[in-house]
Amino acid sequence: MAVYTDVGEAELVEFLSGYDLGQVLSYKGIAEGVENSNFLLRTSADTFILTLYEKRVDRNDLPFFLGLMQYLAEHGLSCPLPVQRRDGEALGELAGRPGAIFTFLEGMGARRPSPANCRAVGAAMARLHEIGRGFSMHRANGLAMTAWRPLFRSCPDRVDEVEAGLSAEIEAELCEIEASWPQGLPSGVIHADLFTDNVFFLNGELSGIIDFYFACNDLLAYDIAITLTAWCFEADGSFNMTKGAALLNGYQSVRPMTEAEVEALPILCRGAAMRFLLTRLYDWLTVPDGSFVMKKDPREYLRKLRFHRSVTRAGEYGYSPSGGRA
Numbered sequence: 001m002a003v004y005t006d007v008g009e010a011e012l013v014e015f016l017s018g019y020d021l022g023q024v025l026s027y028k029g030i031a032e033g034v035e036n037s038n039f040l041l042r043t044s045a046d047t048f049i050l051t052l053y054e055k056r057v058d059r060n061d062l063p064f065f066l067g068l069m070q071y072l073a074e075h076g077l078s079c080p081l082p083v084q085r086r087d088g089e090a091l092g093e094l095a096g097r098p099g100a101i102f103t104f105l106e107g108m109g110a111r112r113p114s115p116a117n118c119r120a121v122g123a124a125m126a127r128l129h130e131i132g133r134g135f136s137m138h139r140a141n142g143l144a145m146t147a148w149r150p151l152f153r154s155c156p157d158r159v160d161e162v163e164a165g166l167s168a169e170i171e172a173e174l175c176e177i178e179a180s181w182p183q184g185l186p187s188g189v190i191h192a193d194l195f196t197d198n199v200f201f202l203n204g205e206l207s208g209i210i211d212f213y214f215a216c217n218d219l220l221a222y223d224i225a226i227t228l229t230a231w232c233f234e235a236d237g238s239f240n241m242t243k244g245a246a247l248l249n250g251y252q253s254v255r256p257m258t259e260a261e262v263e264a265l266p267i268l269c270r271g272a273a274m275r276f277l278l279t280r281l282y283d284w285l286t287v288p289d290g291s292f293v294m295k296k297d298p299r300e301y302l303r304k305l306r307f308h309r310s311v312t313r314a315g316e317y318g319y320s321p322s323g324g325r326a
């Protein structure tokens with residue numbers, strides 16, 4: 001349950017007095033999410049999301065995240081729009097935490113994404129990459145490839161309790177990823193956490209993208225690798241090439257990948273699986289049982305990593321050069 005900070009009615013009313021949002025009708029905590037506290041807020045004006053930023057979000061990054069959401073929304077990508085107070089600011093302080101109010105997006109994450117859902121997310125990601133070109137702020141990726149080895153080293157010395165031999169497997173994999181990581185691919189603003197719970201659908205159509213709190217500047221094709229890895233595996237661990245083809249074709253219908261990006265896709269996918277394996281592993285070994293932080297199983301990403309290691313060509317993900325042009 002992601003409500004780490006409790007908000008009293010009086011302090012909420014005081015916080016809202018800086019906005020033109022009418023009277024509070026109700027507010028309640030939202031269970032989904034891991035990083036921040038989120039509330040569904042109903043006022044006499046409309047329904048909103050109130051987010052309080054918790055410790056794992058660096059407050060120096062908040063202007064980038066809020067500025068990006070505002071920029072994307074203003075340029076036609078459906079995502080939460082930060083609501084401005086009368087003084088023009090979108091970021092305030094509530095219950096001792098930085099806080100902001102966002103427009104409410106209708107829709108729900110796809111629990112079992114269809115190929116059509118995959119195509120839609122591919123196209124939306126490419127639009128995000130294209131629109132992001134005009135966004136002037138910059139944020140380095142705190143979880144870029146160079147951060148993975150230090151993150152691995154900071155894990156408690158119990159990695160092999162998760163699976164025998166895991167520590168040596170990660171070590172060997174990191175060496176290969178570091179040696180083969182591509183240089184010079186197109187880079188720009190990426191979402192970096194485009195999982196199924198962060199993309200909403202309504203009546204079968206993609207209605208919006210949320211949760212920009214890992215967004216940063218990095219390789220555009222790395223975002224494709226993250227999204228392919230999050231959307232195109234089945235519950236039994238098998239890769240679904242129909243979904244892979246749909247996602248890549250959807251992407252290419254908006255922004256064709258360069259030859260170098262296509263060639264790098266297998267190693268980028270190994271990196272994407274490694275990034276989520278390591279963050280999940282770290283939480284698995286450090287977050288106490290019974291804590292509010294929901295621990296996700298690192299082994300899901302270990303299985304995905306092993307699949308990606310077996311891939312040599314983007315065609316094995318369903319890539320086709322004519323994809324998206326048909």
Ligand SMILES: Nc1ncnc2c1ncn2[C@@H]1O[C@H](COP(=O)(O)OP(=O)(O)OP(=O)(O)O)[C@@H](O)[C@H]1O
Nearest residue numbers: 030032033034035036038049080102103104105211
């Ligand atoms: N603008 C919005 N419109 C509608 N619902 C929203 C909006 N923003 C957040 N939510 C709801 O709140 C939940 C948590 O939001 P979000 O994923 O941003 O939180 P988080 O704590 O950053 O989570 P994560 O663990 O995915 O990083 C979402 O699953 C969704 O149900």
Ligand SMILES: N[C@@H](CCO)C(=O)O
Nearest residue numbers: 034193195276280296
């Ligand atoms: N999407 C991440 C959680 C943080 O947003 C994961 O599944 O590991």
